[in-house]
Amino acid sequence: MIKKIYIISRLKIEMNKRRCMYDLLQGASTTCYLALHPQVSGISGSYFVDNNVSETSSHGRDMDLAKKLWDFSVNLTNQNSRSQ
Numbered sequence: 446m447i448k449k450i451y452i453i454s455r456l457k458i459e460m461n462k463r464r465c466m467y468d469l470l471q472g473a474s475t476t477c478y479l480a481l482h483p484q485v486s487g488i489s490g491s492y493f494v495d496n497n498v499s500e501t502s503s504h505g506r507d508m509d510l511a512k513k514l515w516d517f518s519v520n521l522t523n524q525n526s527r528s529q
Contacts, residue, residue: 478496479485492501504510 475493475496479493488498491498492505493499
C-alpha cells in the first residue's frame with residue numbers, strides 16, 4: 446500500500462508583514478517525522494503541518510481544481526517529452 450500523506454514544509458511569509466522562515470532542520474522536520482516515527486505508521490491520506498495532522502484549505506479539497514491541475518500537468522509533461 447502506498448502511503449498517501451500530504452506534506453508541507455512551511456517556508457512561509459505571513460501576510461501581516463511578520464516574516465516566519467524555517468531553517469533546513471525545521472523545514473525537514475515533518476518529512477522526517479512521517480518517514481520515521483511509529484506513531485504515524487498507520488495514518489494514510491492525511492495532511493500534515495509542523496508534525497501535526499491539519500486541515501487542508503478549501504483549494505486542497507476542490508476536486509474540480511485537482512482535475513484541472515492533473516490535466517494541465519499531463520499535458521505539460523506530454524509536450525516536454527515530445528520535444529526531447
